[in-house]
Amino acid sequence: MNLIDYGFVPTMMPEDVSGIPARITAVHKERYELVCEYGYTFGRLKTSIYYAGGFEDFPTAGDFVLIDYNPDGDSRIVKTLKRKSFFSRRNPTPGKGEQAVAANFDYVFVMQSLNHDFNLRRMERYVTLAWQSGAVPVIVLTKADLVEDCSEQVLASQKVAPGVEVHAISTITGFGLDVLKDYLKPCKTVVFLGSSGVGKSSLVNALAGQEIMAVGDIREDDSKGRHTTTHRQLIMLPGGAMIIDTPGMRELGMLDDVSVGLGETFSDVVSYLGRCKFSDCRHQTEPGCVVRAAIERGELPKERWESYLKLKREANFSDDKEGYLRQKQQWSKKMKKNGGIRK
Missing domain, CATH: 3.40.50.300 (P-loop containing nucleotide triphosphate hydrolases)
Structure with a gap:
């Protein structure tokens, strides 16, 4: 089995880590299907490594990983290699950040x-x-x-x-x-x-x-x-x-940083930003607003502008909510540690 046929590039291998490269082909809760140079196999996470970090590093479908290969049973997944692209969603567990899904x-x-x-x-x-x-x-x-x-x-x-x-x-x-x-x-x-x-x-x-x-x-x-x-x-x-x-x-939603995505999708909208008379223009009733003028002239559809603002607000809300949940979780742990007494 040649992993290159599955998109693997040898330069993906870090120099300071050992292991057999593999690609995740399916995810079944805590068990993974893998393909590596020895063929198809199953694997499980090495919990001492993965649970010490964030959930965003947990492997998902399409990930390239390093494994301790076991020919007689489940191999151990020891590292998720750097991703060139990925989709993630908010982790169902409050305050746990993102979870990669592809x-x-x-x-x-x-x-x-x-x-x-x-x-x-x-x-x-x-x-x-x-x-x-x-x-x-x-x-x-x-x-x-x-x-x-x-x-x-x-x-x-x-x-x-x-x-x-x-x-x-x-x-x-x-x-x-x-x-x-x-x-x-x-x-x-x-x-x-x-x-x-x-x-x-x-x-x-x-x-x-x-x-x-x-x-x-x-x-x-x-x-x-x-x-x-x-x-x-x-x-x-x-x-x-x-x-x-x-x-x-x-279940994908806007996450906290979608600046690249918004800039590409709404390149027509972004081209007007930063050109207003005032640098802190809110594009509402301020004089010299280039955005409002473009809408009034029919150059920029109002629906596009409103859609841009909606997605940007959603991303900002997602960031604020995640920060709040993290703080709440940290506070709960502190309260339990102190026996429920505020200090």
């Missing part, structure tokens, strides 16, 4: 279906997260067979995601699938980001040329589907490309 991917397929699911504000959110991850976003509009003409939706998507490629596809007719294969080169990894029922499992099956994932039913009243992914996994396609599928993707 790592080391090259492209993010931001998926929306051309039915009731199509939503430009949600698209802006997902594209922002995709840019922030360190990978390249690609917008994939699914279920093109449900509409006679999707040119309007394609154009609208291009306007809210400057510089991002937009492709309409149908897994029923095969329309547009050949274009997606340009991203699915050997050793490349793609992660899907989209709502339930958008057709992620159907696309995996279409690209693989066989049914390897269950497809959920769609509710007719709102076009929403049931989540069919039950654990995080990395799927190797016949052509050598890989797809990461994870149930945690639907």
